Amino acid sequence: xxxxxxxxxxxxxxxxxxxxxxxxxxxxxxxxxxxxxxxxxxxxxxxxxxxxxxxxxxxxxxxxxxxxxxxxxxxxxxxxxxxxxxxxxxxxxxxxxxxxxxxxxxxxxxxxxxxxxxxxxxxxxxxxxxxxxxxxxxxxxxxxxxxxxxxxxxxxxxxxxxxxxxxxxxxxxxxxxxxxxxxxxxxxxxxxxxxxxxxxxxxxxxxxxxxxxxxxxxxxxxxxxxxxxxxxxxxxxxxxxxxxxxxxxx
Amino acid sequence: xxxxxxxxxxxxxxxxxxxxxxxxxxxxxxxxxxxxxxxxxxxxxxxxxxxxxxxxxxxxxxxxxxxxxxxxxxxxxxxxxxxxxxxxxxxxxxxxxxxxxxxxxxxxxxxxxxxxxxxxxxxxxxxxxxxxxxxxxxxxxxxxxxxxxxxxxxxxxxxxxxxxxxxxxxxxxxxxxxxxxxxxxxxxxxxxxxxxxxxxxxxxxxxxxxxxxxxxxxxxxxxxxxxxxxxxxxxxxxxxxxxxxxxxxxxxxxxxxxxxxxxxxxxxxxxxxxxxxxxxxxxxxxxxxxxxxxxxxxxxxxxxxxxxxxxxxxxxxxxxxxxxxxxxxxxxxxxxxxxxxxxxxxxxxxxxxxxxxxxxxxxxxxxxxxxxxxxxxxxxxxxxxxxxxxxxxxxxxxxxxxxxxxxxxxxxxxxxxxxxxxxxxxxxxxxxxxxxxxxxxxxxxxxxxxxxxxxxxxxxxxxxxxxxxxxxx
Numbered sequence: 001x002x003x004x005x006x007x008x009x010x011x012x013x014x015x016x017x018x019x020x021x022x023x024x025x026x027x028x029x030x031x032x033x034x035x036x037x038x039x040x041x042x043x044x045x046x047x048x049x050x051x052x053x054x055x056x057x058x059x060x061x062x063x064x065x066x067x068x069x070x071x072x073x074x075x076x077x078x079x080x081x082x083x084x085x086x087x088x089x090x091x092x093x094x095x096x097x098x099x100x101x102x103x104x105x106x107x108x109x110x111x112x113x114x115x116x117x118x119x120x121x122x123x124x125x126x127x128x129x130x131x132x133x134x135x136x137x138x139x140x141x142x143x144x145x146x147x148x149x150x151x152x153x154x155x156x157x158x159x160x161x162x163x164x165x166x167x168x169x170x171x172x173x174x175x176x177x178x179x180x181x182x183x184x185x186x187x188x189x190x191x192x193x194x195x196x197x198x199x200x201x202x203x204x205x206x207x208x209x210x211x212x213x214x215x216x217x218x219x220x221x222x223x224x225x226x227x228x229x230x231x232x233x234x235x236x237x238x239x240x241x242x243x244x245x246x247x248x249x250x
Numbered sequence: 251x252x253x254x255x256x257x258x259x260x261x262x263x264x265x266x267x268x269x270x271x272x273x274x275x276x277x278x279x280x281x282x283x284x285x286x287x288x289x290x291x292x293x294x295x296x297x298x299x300x301x302x303x304x305x306x307x308x309x310x311x312x313x314x315x316x317x318x319x320x321x322x323x324x325x326x327x328x329x330x331x332x333x334x335x336x337x338x339x340x341x342x343x344x345x346x347x348x349x350x351x352x353x354x355x356x357x358x359x360x361x362x363x364x365x366x367x368x369x370x371x372x373x374x375x376x377x378x379x380x381x382x383x384x385x386x387x388x389x390x391x392x393x394x395x396x397x398x399x400x401x402x403x404x405x406x407x408x409x410x411x412x413x414x415x416x417x418x419x420x421x422x423x424x425x426x427x428x429x430x431x432x433x434x435x436x437x438x439x440x441x442x443x444x445x446x447x448x449x450x451x452x453x454x455x456x457x458x459x460x461x462x463x464x465x466x467x468x469x470x471x472x473x474x475x476x477x478x479x480x481x482x483x484x485x486x487x488x489x490x491x492x493x494x495x496x497x498x499x500x501x502x503x504x505x506x507x508x509x510x511x512x513x514x515x516x517x518x519x520x521x522x523x524x525x526x527x528x529x530x531x532x533x534x535x536x537x538x539x540x541x542x543x544x545x546x547x548x549x550x551x552x553x554x555x556x557x558x559x560x561x562x563x564x565x566x567x568x569x570x571x572x573x574x575x576x577x578x579x580x581x582x583x584x585x586x587x588x589x590x591x592x593x594x595x596x597x598x599x600x601x602x603x604x605x606x607x608x609x610x611x612x613x614x615x616x617x618x619x620x621x622x623x624x625x626x627x628x629x630x631x632x633x634x635x636x637x638x639x640x641x642x643x644x645x646x647x648x649x650x651x652x653x654x655x656x657x658x659x660x661x662x663x664x665x666x667x668x669x670x671x672x673x674x675x676x677x678x679x680x681x682x683x684x685x686x687x688x689x690x691x692x693x694x695x696x697x698x699x700x701x702x703x704x705x706x707x708x709x710x711x712x713x714x715x716x717x718x719x720x721x722x723x
Contacts, residue, residue: 072254080297080316084272125257132260133273 004218005087005137009033009078011065011122012092014041016191017141020210021089023049026057028214033078036092037064065092065118075125087217088126089139090119095156095193108155115159120166127170130179137180139217140167144185144225147234150250171222180220184213187230202229252295255318263319267308268580269587269648270680272715274300274319282432285320286404289430289711292318293402298713301426303373304345306366308590309680310715311377311425317713320430322372328352329433336438337395342372342431349438350566351511358438359496359566361393366573372431377677378423378631381570382472382494385625387439389636391422392629398433402711406432420702423631425676427699427717428706442499444508445563446472449493452554456487456608459623460601460640466493467625472569475623478546479608479644486608489623490553494569514567516574529576537582537647542619586648588619591660591682592675594626596639599670604642607663611644614659616652618644632695632702635675643678657681676716687720696721 008025012018014036025032026049034042039062046058059081063074079085094114096107123138130136145153146160164183171181188200189209204212209226216224225231240248255275264271275297277288292299295318302312302321312319326343333356338349347367349360362381364374371390378391387393396410399421407429409418421428449470453459459475466473470493477489499505507513519525524532536545573579580588595603604623611617622643626636644663646656660681664674668689674682688696699721703710 072257073252076254076297076316079273083315125254128257129260129273132258133262135262 004028005030007031007079007082007084008087008089009035009075009082009085010089010091011035011063011118012090012141013045014038016091016193017186017189017206017209017213018089018091019045020206021091021213022058024207024210024214025087026053029057030087031057031059031082033059033061033082035061035063035074035078037062065121066113068117068121071121072125075122075129079129085126085129086135087137087139088122089141089213089217090122091141092118093141093143093193095145095153097196098153098155100151111155111159112162115156116162116166119163123166123170127174127179127181131174131177134177135179137182137217137220138167138170138174139182139184139213140164141184141186141213142167144187144230144234144237146185147238148245148250151246152250168222180217182213182217182221183223184216184226185223185230185234186213186226187233189226202227202233255291255295255297261319263302263305263313263321264587265309265311265313265680266306266580267588267590267648267680268584269589270310270313270715272310272313272315274314274317276319276321278321278324280324282400282406285322285325285400285430285432288318288320289400289402289404293709293711299402299711300714301372301376301430301712303343303370303376304368306364306369306373307377307677307716308588309678310719311676311679312373313715314713314718315715322430323370325432326370331356333358336440337435338438339433339435340371341433342375343370344372345370346374349436350514353438354441354444354509354511354514354566357441357509359441360390361387361437361439362390363570365571367567367571368574371434371436375422375431375434376424376426378629378634379677380624380626380636382474382624384636385467385473385627386471388627388629389423389631389634390436391419391631393437394422394434395437396435397421397431399429400432401429402707402709416698417702417706419630420632420699423633423635424699425633425714425717427703427712427714427721429712441496441509441566443497443502443505444510444513444566445497445502445505446494446566446569447497447501448562448564448569450553450557450560450562451491451493452489452550452558453491454488454554455485456605457601459487459489459491460604462491463623463625463640464597466491469493471495473625476549477608477621477623477642478550479611479618479621480543480546481550482612487605488550488554489621490550490557491623492569494564497563508565514565516567516571526575527577530578530581533576533579534582537619539617543617546619583647586650586653588645588647589656589660589680590643590645590678591663592641592643592678593664593667593672594635594637594639594641594675595667595670595672596637599672600640603666603670603672604640606666607642607644610659610662614655614662616646616656616659618646620645632699633676633691635673637671637673639672641675643675661686676720679716679720682720684720684722688723 013034042060300314330339
């Protein structure tokens with residue numbers, strides 16, 4: 001059964017998949033809180049949503065996911081402003097381009113901060129809350145890139161792989177009390193993050209990705225490849241032995 | 251930046267009908283000092299507080315999403331009991347159950363009890379509950395001699411009808427919006443037996459139901475009617491009435507024995523065999539329209555033939571606490587839960603309004619699964635629900651597919667009540683549009699209530715989903 005959500009929070013809602021998720025949720029009648037660093041951009045998106053809905057369906061909260069100490073009180077404020085919370089999506093992510101010979105700790109730390117530590121900061125109190133309430137759905141936007149350590153993106157791959165593991169562990173904690181934790185692994189999605197890459201295979205629009213993700217979230221699946229054919233691709237990629245994989249330019 | 255509330259306090263809290271629920275930060279203080287601390291904590295975090303007793307209001311009276319929930323059910327000591335005059339000093343979390351079990355052996359019984367013994371007296375006073383003897387005894391608030399209140403400012407104030415009648419009559423029935431009731435002195439009534447003399451009669455239509463209930467009101471202390479809401483045409487409004495009086499001292503040779511609390515215990519097994527704790531599971535397959543139509547029809551058939559015009563004796567608990575007869579009966583309505591709508595209509599308009607309500611339910615394809623009729627009289631409280639007339643309480647199952655239609659139906663049911671000069675009962679409500687509730691107060695009561703709220707809780711710390719829905723324009 002696919003369930004609909006009454007009150008949702010999307011962290012990283014100012015662009016890409018997060019923005020598309022917020023718009024989709026609102027179009028289905030969900031009250032949604034948009035969190036991202038760029039408050040003005042959020043206000044534009046929320047303005048669109050609320051004009052289309054004819055009511056205040058989207059609320060905005062400007063926040064930098066690196067400011068982890070702000071999260072506990074902000075999460076409570078958001079739940080109060082929405083009048084409840086049954087879906088939390090962590091969609092913030094950065095993928096800094098790094099060249100084959102580049103070793104930039106600054107870039108790597110930034111990716112770990114945004115992609116992993118920010119997720120932990122938001123999803124830890126969310127998991128505690130949902131565990132106590134014995135209900136709720138958590139969605140983390142990972143990536144197929146987290147399924148292997150590729151030469152082109154060591155820290156990005158690591159951040160997503162760690163996120164997958166963290167989400168699996170959360171699922172094993174809170175799943176026994178009816179809470180759903182969905183690991184989403186998109187392939188290439190037409191977002192600003194991949195704008196600089198040319199000739200990518202199997203690209204889907206952010207809108208299409210959002211529709212798939214919400215369907216999977218409604219079913220409470222454990223892991224969702226987006227679109228589904230990436231599961232097969234990932235299976236093949238994960239099956240390649242390391243001694244061969246290291247020579248591949250992927 | 252403000253601090254967060256402790257995440258470990260989060261709980262899901264629901265109305266009794268389980269159709270309304272919300273997450274809240276639940277605190278269960280056991281003394282006034284702890285209540286003060288919780289109020290201060292909430293104020294410092296900028297979070298509203300909703301008061302809660304046993305959570306036996308059907309709808310959203312003791313709920314507010316993401317608020318601090320001040321649950322007073324563990325502040326439940328009977329601090330004083332004077333068997334010579336039947337006056338008890340209670341903390342707000344004392345339940346009807348706690349109270350009657352403590353006093354019955356001395357020959358006393360609460361003046362007013364609800365259909366379940368589980369509500370707290372603090373909650374009962376906040377909602378100004380009534381029982382099956384509303385015509386003869388009024389509401390619970392009429393038997394309260396003194397209230398001790400903790401105002402959101404931290405001031406402890408003792409209020410009686412004599413010393414501050416305005417506040418007293420606003421707090422009772424004020425749905426916990428003016429202050430926290432932390433103590434009450436209540437007067438009970440003398441009983442000489444633990445049993446009631448009951449008279450059961452059947453009525454073939456609504457007009458007969460109303461006439462019989464009205465005729466009985468001065469001869470019987472308790473008057474309650476059950477209506478088969480599935481019956482249509484000329485049989486619409488048919489039902490069974492139960493009248494009861496306390497058995498007098500000289501009428502019951504075993505009076506003393508019947509006053510023992512244990513003699514009042516409801517049997518744990520049906521027919522001595524089926525554990526009643528399991529009974530709701532057997533009822534669940536019947537909790538749908540065909541099943542409930544059948545149950546209602548069979549109940550009427552039995553009551554109008556072999557059960558008609560019968561007199562018998564029942565213990566006080568058996569007669570009073572029908573809702574406790576099947577433990578956890580509300581679970582038969584899961585997952586959607588149930589809502590109840592209870593409207594109060596002046597005598598002259600009752601037949602017309604109730605006939606129209608029953609017809610509206612049938613036409614909407616949403617017949618009430620349980621319909622209850624009572625006789626009422628006005629009382630002196632500011633936001634009173636009572637009128638000189640009758641009330642009809644209608645239970646409806648809530649499902650994912652009927653929810654929107656049901657909420658619209660409630661608004662449709664309420665309109666003729668407003669036109670007739672009737673009232674609604676917030677303790678039961680979950681779905682009434684605020685404008686219809688407010689339209690029933692035509693003499694400035696809401697403005698007076700708002701003015702008192704401004705004095706006792708200017709920061710609007712105390713709120714509830716019900717109060718937000720019904721009181722705020």
